[in-house]
Amino acid sequence: MATGSQKKQPRRRSTRQRRAILNVLRQTKSHPTADWVYEQVKQEIPNISLGTVYRNLKLLRDLGEIMEISFGSAQSHFDGNPNPHYHFHCLDCNRILDVDIPVRHELEQEVRDHHGWEVHRHRVEFYGRCDKCSRQREE
Ligand code: ZN
Ligand code: MN
DSSP: OOHHHHHHOHHHHHHHHHHHHHHHHHTOSSOOBHHHHHHHHHHHSTTOOHHHHHHHHHHHHHTTSSEEEOOSSSSOEEESOOSOOEEEEETTTOOEEEEOSOOOTHHHHHHHHHHOOOOOOOOOEEEEOOHHHHHHHHO
């Protein structure tokens, strides 16, 4: 698309940007930060700004297209898979891995029964050492 026509079609431009960001996230299992997404999207859309990437990530999260994972540390990570699932954070290599066990919705009922609170959702995060890092320590 030429620069001139982009100015006349801001909606089409933002749709293209948002789709590119979503594609980057759908094609990786690495749960990247916004900075990493920005570096990837820039290869397709060189004039995109980091601010635009941030804004679209938040928008995609609000639309339920992606998930934002925050470990209470400085930077959020993003997940192209919006379906509920747990994550494991390796404290050695810092990778965030998908945990392939079912989400325990019964925990919400348990809290409800115990406290009488209305529970909407829950979050569980696992921390430790991944299989790869464990093997490396044994060598
Ligand atoms: Zn590891
Ligand atoms: Mn995930």
